[in-house]
Amino acid sequence: MVIKSIAILAILLLSSLAAEAQDDIRIEMHIAPDTISIEDQAFLAITVTGSGSLPDPELPNLSMFEVSSQGTSTNISIVNGKMESTYAYNYMLFPKRQGTFVIKPASVVYKRKRYETKEVTLTVLDSGVGTPRTLEKAAKTSDGETRDIFLLAELNKKKVYVNEQVTLTIKFCYAVSLLSQPDYTPPQTTDFWSDAIEPQRSYYQNINGRRYNVIEINTALFPTRSGELNIGSAMVSVNVKARSRRRRDPFSMFDDFFDHGQTKKVRTKPLKIDVLPLPAENKPADYSGTVGEFFITSSIDKLKTEVNQPVTVTYKIRGTGNIKTVAEPEIEDLVDFRVYRAASSEKVSIIDGVVGGTKIFEETYIPKRAGQLAIPAVSLNYFNPRTGQYKTVSTKPINIDVAQAALSNYANIPVPRVAGRVIDDKAKDIRYIKIESGNLSLKQPLLITTPLYLILNGVPVLLFVLVWIGQKRKEKLSSDIGYARSRLARKLARKRLTAARKLANSGQTAKFYAEIRFALFAYIADKLNVSPHGLTGDKLLEIMKNSDIEEEIIGKTASLLRQADFAQYSSSNSATEDVRQSLKSAEEILIKLEGSKIA
Secondary structure (H helix, E strand, O other): OHHHHHHHHHHHHHHHHHHHHHOOEEEEEEEEOOEEEOOOOEEEEEEEEEOOOOOOOEOOOOOOEEEEEEEEEEEEEEEOOEEEEEEEEEEEEEEOOOEEEEEOOOEEEEOOEEEEOOOEEEEEEOOOOOOOHHHHHHOEOOOOOEOOEEEEEEEOOOEEEOOOOEEEEEEEEEOOOEOOOOEEEOOOOOOEEEEEEEEEEEEEEEEOOEEEEEEEEEEEEEEOOOEEEEEOOOEEEEEEEEOOOOOOOOOHHHHHHHOEEEEEEEEOOOEEEEEEOOOOOOOOOOOOOOEEEEEEEEEEOOOEEEOOOOEEEEEEEEEEEOHHHOOOOOOOOOOOEEEEEEEEEEEEEEEOOEEEEEEEEEEEEEEOOOEEEEEOOOEEEEEEOOOOEEEEEEOOOEEEEEEOOOOOOOOOOOOOOOOOOOOOOOOOOOOOOOOOOOOOOOOOOOHHHOHHHHHHHHHHHHHHHHHHHHHHHHHHHHHOHHHHHHHHHHHHHHHHHHHHHHHHHOOOHHHHHHHHHHHHHHHHHHHHOOOHHHOOHHHHHHHHHHOOOOHHHHHHHHHHHHHHHHHHHOOOOOOHHHHHHHHHHHHHHHHHHHOOOOO
16 A cells, blocks of 8 residues: 555656656747848847756758858856756848748757747848838938938837737947947836846848848837826947048048047937726726736645645746736635745746746645635636736635644643642640740741742743734734735835845945835735735825825835836936935835824
């Protein structure tokens, strides 16, 4: 019986390892641009991601192109203690003829299993035909001359829903030699969440008959509110090679000595996008703002336990969309279990320019009674912008076998008692009667008044009371998530401010302000027992107004949030004094919030 159980356990373990192995490696292939002229080149990138040592990919048939390797880059990251490596293989494709070419999937063999990419398509047109009109227009001045350098911004959509991805593409095009690295200032995107789409792409493109180098930067934006939203201007400052214009003379051979650098700044035009509110029709009552396409799964660490012995259920939410704003699953109050959050983590992934990822939550369930108990299903509501409809996905209920707990490990604490003494009569006789009694006094104090008696009786009682209070508090922290979050809100906020101070000291201004901003959002969210990702700056200020917070503190908060938004998208570092003052303001705001009743 034991051997059979071990065999079953081994099979289950190997199955789980095999399932995990499927997530250990992935391979992707991208091409940019996907339409070029016969004189242009396309950039092909193949990335292999996984843990451990990874093999090189097998390239598809590229005989219709001349192929030039652009080298390999490596990126190593550690997520939840697990190391992950990404190898990028870059190639330039020079077309040999016109036509539409389907590039078959690249593949890699890992642990005797073959993984493949999706196929990609490249269209090669006649000379100059493949250039988009927007590029042709941007490359010309008002006088019809071609520009040496220019910057173009484009959106892949003109209309989106709140929290739906729109991709911003910035193209820096130059046809002259650069004498310095371009200094890029991204546009201000105050009303958006943003995620950089890597890698940055470089390629050549013929525009209006002139050959340009193109550097392409893509950013995923997620609008946080509805209405007509603005995207500011991006800017590039760079030192380019320029030549003095001289009259034709015998000394023209010396013109090279008069070459000089010239600093040029180019900007994009501001963009507007129409953001639609999420429809009110058929919106679930417990909808929390998740937009995209997701599914949810659950797993448990063990199916048998005892009363008061915990089991851990892991919930995984995967899909495409802004994974950072996916709310934690709501766990209802259960009669048979005490429930509390054990841990949570998230991982953002970008596939073919679409942002998605995985969010993991671990919930600990402590059974209150013995028997066959069921951990109920957990649901996730989201809005699918592709279909324009709300959808609900759920896990399956989990049945567990709970046995009666063994004897408590707590030792019974004895309460000492004083034993009475029985005085036996040893003899009876006529005794001498003393006439003067003298002073009546006890030769020794009463036992109940001695320090030893008080200690022996009082300390166990005191310990019992303290243990009882501690146990009740622990039970409340375990069973009441809202109470636990509220109690820990200040402590966690202090930790985040400490982390922000370290970021400030190391000169990481943008990360400093991001940490400050999240500290405020997370504090309010913990006090109200809601997800911090569902809060916006306007909502936070509204909560503060409804909580009778002083106007001065509300003003400081609004100013601090504006500073944080600006710092997140600005390439320049704030002055040391500004950072120090921002940290001081954040501490004052949290002190005032702690003394107020958040509603």
